[in-house]
Amino acid sequence: MFKELFSLFAVFIALFLFGMIIMRAGLLPLGGELFQRNVHRFTDKAWKGLLIGTVATAMLQSSSAVLVMTVGLVAANLLTFRQSIGIILGANIGTTITTEILVLDLSHFIIPLLLTGLVALFIPKKKAFSIGCLTFGLACIFIAMDGLESLAYPLSNLPSVHTLFHFTNDHSFTGILIGAALTGLVQSSTATTAIAMGFMSDHLLTLKSGIAIMLGANIGTCITAFLATIGASKHAKLVAFANIWLNLLGVIIFLPIMDVLVQVVTSMTDDKMQQLAHSSVIFNTICSVVLLPFAQAFARFVEWIHSKSQTYQ
Structure with a gap:
C-alpha cells in the first residue's frame, strides 16, 4: 500500500513537471524572443523592468526561466546587474x-485540450x-492536479504522513522547510504549491500550513537561478543572490504576520485552493512593490554583502 501510493504520487508529480516543461516549450519561442528583444x-x-519581468514570467509560466535568461544576459554584459533588479521583482x-490558473475548475476541458494538442x-x-505544446502541457497539468487531489486522503492515512501533517499544522517553520526542500528537489515552486493545494482541498493541511509551504517554495525556487550562475561572472551571480535575498527577506517579514494573511484571504473566498493562490499573489506582489522604490539601494546592499564572498569572486 505504502509503495503503491508513493509510486502514484511520484507519477503525478512527474506528469505535472512534464506538463510544465511541454507548455514552456510552446511558450518559449514566443515569450523568450519577445523578452530578449525588448529587455533593453x-x-x-x-x-x-518589473513590468517586463511580470509579463515575461506570465507568458513563460516560469520565473526560473526568466531569471536564467536574465543571468545569461548579465553574464554576456548585455545587461547590468542593477538593471536586472526590476526583472527579478x-x-x-x-x-x-500559474497558481491562480491551477485553482480554476477546468477538468472538463482536459480531453479537448489533449486532442487539440495532439492534432x-x-x-x-x-x-x-x-499551440500544441501549450494545450497538451496544460492538459497534463490538470490531469496531475486531479491525481494529486485524489491521493491526498489515502496518503494522509499512512501513520508517518499523518504525523508529518499534524506537526506541520502546529509548526509553521516546518512547512517552510518542507516547501523549500521539495521545491529544490522538483525544481518547481508551482508543483510544490499544487501538492499543498491537493492536501488542503481534503482539509489535511491548514491554510496557515499551506502558506508556510508556499513561502518555503519561494525560497526553494531560487536554487535554479543559482545553479545557472555556476562558472558565470561575478555580476551574473549577483542576480541569483538578489533573488535569494528578496525571497528570504520576504519570508522573514511575513512569518510573524501569517495570521493576518490568513484572515485577509479567508475574507476573500471560502475555497481553500483559491485562498492559497491568493496568498501567493499577495505575498509576492507586496514584496516586489514595497522594494521597488528602493531597487537601487537593494542592489547596493547585495553588492556590498557579497563583495568579499568566495562565491561572488
Missing part, C-alpha cells in the same frame, strides 16, 4: 499567475507546434 528598452527604470509577481503537434508549422 524596459530596464532603464526599475518599474519598467517582476518575475516573482508573474509566477503567481496541433503534427501540423508542420512553428505556431501550430507552440
Whole structure:
C-alpha cells in the first residue's frame, strides 16, 4: 500500500513537471524572443523592468526561466546587474499567475485540450507546434492536479504522513522547510504549491500550513537561478543572490504576520485552493512593490554583502 501510493504520487508529480516543461516549450519561442528583444528598452527604470519581468514570467509560466535568461544576459554584459533588479521583482509577481490558473475548475476541458494538442503537434508549422505544446502541457497539468487531489486522503492515512501533517499544522517553520526542500528537489515552486493545494482541498493541511509551504517554495525556487550562475561572472551571480535575498527577506517579514494573511484571504473566498493562490499573489506582489522604490539601494546592499564572498569572486 505504502509503495503503491508513493509510486502514484511520484507519477503525478512527474506528469505535472512534464506538463510544465511541454507548455514552456510552446511558450518559449514566443515569450523568450519577445523578452530578449525588448529587455533593453524596459530596464532603464526599475518599474519598467518589473513590468517586463511580470509579463515575461506570465507568458513563460516560469520565473526560473526568466531569471536564467536574465543571468545569461548579465553574464554576456548585455545587461547590468542593477538593471536586472526590476526583472527579478517582476518575475516573482508573474509566477503567481500559474497558481491562480491551477485553482480554476477546468477538468472538463482536459480531453479537448489533449486532442487539440495532439492534432496541433503534427501540423508542420512553428505556431501550430507552440499551440500544441501549450494545450497538451496544460492538459497534463490538470490531469496531475486531479491525481494529486485524489491521493491526498489515502496518503494522509499512512501513520508517518499523518504525523508529518499534524506537526506541520502546529509548526509553521516546518512547512517552510518542507516547501523549500521539495521545491529544490522538483525544481518547481508551482508543483510544490499544487501538492499543498491537493492536501488542503481534503482539509489535511491548514491554510496557515499551506502558506508556510508556499513561502518555503519561494525560497526553494531560487536554487535554479543559482545553479545557472555556476562558472558565470561575478555580476551574473549577483542576480541569483538578489533573488535569494528578496525571497528570504520576504519570508522573514511575513512569518510573524501569517495570521493576518490568513484572515485577509479567508475574507476573500471560502475555497481553500483559491485562498492559497491568493496568498501567493499577495505575498509576492507586496514584496516586489514595497522594494521597488528602493531597487537601487537593494542592489547596493547585495553588492556590498557579497563583495568579499568566495562565491561572488
